[in-house]
Amino acid sequence: MLYPILVEYYVLWCIALLVITWFTRVHQGKVRTNLLYLYGMLGAVGFLLDFEWMGGVIFGLIVLEVGKKFKAWLDKKEAGLKK
Helix, strand or coil: HHHHHHHHHHHHHHHHHHHHHHHHHEEEHHHHHHHHHHHHHHHHHHHHHCCCCCCHHHHHHHHHHHHHHHHHHHHHHHHHHCC
């Protein structure tokens, strides 16, 4: 069910990954720049070579970026509860 959606909206997922990376890595300048180049290159190569499986990779990277922020938020809440 998810696979056709990932393939059909591949370009939008790639753009979403770049935007999410831009906002989640605000305080990590060099890392953010390198990740934006890497994710842009992965998106372009996957699109040009028509790798359908790359949609899953892009979605996985989105989950990792959002998950990193969610984990930081949970850790902050946990530290607040321990006080």
